[in-house]
Amino acid sequence: MIYHLIEYLKEIGIDIPGQGLFSYLSFRAITSFTLALLISIFAGKNIIRWIQKKQIGEEIRDLGLEGQMQKKGTPTMGGIIIFLSIIIPVLLFADLTNIYNILLIVSTVWFFLIGFADDYIKVFRKNKEGMSEKGKLIAQGLLGLAIALAVCFSDDIVVREKVNVQESITAEAVEEASGDEGTIRVVENHDVIKSTKTTIPFIKDHEFDYKWLSPFKGTFGWYCKWAIYMLMIIIVITACSNGVNLTDGMDGLATGSSAIVGVVLGIFAWLSGNIVNAEYLNIMYIPGSGEIAVFMSAFVGALIGFLWYNSFPAQVFMGDTGSLMLGGIIGVCAVLIRKELLLPILCGIFFVESLSVLMQRFYFKYTKKKYGEGRRIFRMAPLHHHYQKEGVPALIQWPKKALPEAKIVTRFWIVGMILAVITIALLKIR
Secondary structure, three states: OHHHHHHHHHHOOOOOOOHHHHHOHHHHHHHHHHHHHHHHHHHHHHHHHHHHHOOOEOOOOOOOOOOOHHHOOOEOOOHHHHHHHHHHHHHHHOOOOOHHHHHHHHHHHHHHHHHHHHHHHHHOOOOOOOOOHHHHHHHHHHHHHHHHHHHHHOOOOOEEEEEEEEEEOOHHHHHHHOOOOOOEEEEEEEEEEOOOEEEOOOOHHHEEEHHHHOOOOHHHHHHHHHHHHHHHHHHHHHHHHHHHHHHOOOOOHHHHHHHHHHHHHHHHHHHHOOHHHHHHOOOOEOOOHHHHHHHHHHHHHHHHHHHHHHOOOOOOOOHHHHHHHHHHHHHHHHHHOOOHHHHHHHOHHHHHHHHHHHHHHHHHHHHHHHHOOOOOOOOOOOHHHHOOOOOOOOOOOOOOOOOOHHHHHHHHHHHHHHHHHHHHHHHHOO
16 A cells, blocks of 8 residues: 555655655565564564463364473464464555455465364364365365466466567666666567466476377367366465465474475565566566565565464464465465476475375275274374374384474474575576
8 A cells, every 4th residue: 555655646746755665676575574574573462462362272182292282272373463464564565456466465365264264163163173174175276266267367467478688778678677777688579478388497498388288289279278277276276275284283383384485486476577587597577476576575574473473382373274374375376476386396395294194094094994904104194293203103113212393393494495495496407
């Protein structure tokens, strides 16, 4: 809103000192991050007190994990803090006419409501199961379908190809390319197209086209490629939302891991929305996607602020209110900037956590059917609990002794950082 107010004042000729700063993505991203951090830290304290007064405490099942029962009664539904810390800076500093910001705001609200409903059923209706898995999947899938339809059919979501660059110092070129004065490289000719292409390393031009998966050609093949792309979008968004939800089992684990991913996605958004950097890195230029950097800055700021209270020992848990929302935002953002195929690497923590649950369930059912009793691959799933438990028969018995929760979380963060660096480095590998 402040951004649009400043733009309006410029149009009617009112000059306020410093108003030009709001034309810069970098300034609005930094401001968005700072405000989100401050809201999360200072407003978060009051929200935690309110949650405690409402006696919204976490119900803990005794799984035999060290320090687990001490967490009983810890305030949950802390995702409310994250939600407010993201939405307020975005509404103030982002371009609210930008299609990418609109889709991210809608996604944030939608996933927040799904998680809130799930936590509400658990906490207030005393139903430990919360929403049914089928109900959550349907709700997540509907949002995924809405995003898929927007990406595939909105005229505002396009990519530009056949880029030719030249040296220029025109004011118009400065504004289009980077917002900085001086000699820069700008696009001279480019075609605006609707495309099913996405970014992936190790292949020519870093691009993968979903039409390659279509078994048909001609008109039917054209419809088929868009159907495949839409299905992929739905799967990615749903998988990311559930992946973060499964990872949220230790103090600060999902919060810190999501913040790391958010930093990388924000960088990718800024690069993809900048003509010069997109051409230099040989990635597709996506007009308007740079605005996502403002949103993701608020995302990261909110999480770092929330980590103030969520780090070990946690004073508040985000609950499904937060975890489903964070995963949904990550999935939607990756889809919008055409980086969804990089998620298995960038979101390697979430991917492995989800995979560990699937492997454990499949192997347990398979061995129960074959041998009459279920056997385990891990001592416990999701994977982070495997390192926290000992004395349970399983195929994998490393490490021999259980590790402290804080050490497990820190090591997962380190792995997440390594994966983030690898993901960024892959953009320059031909």
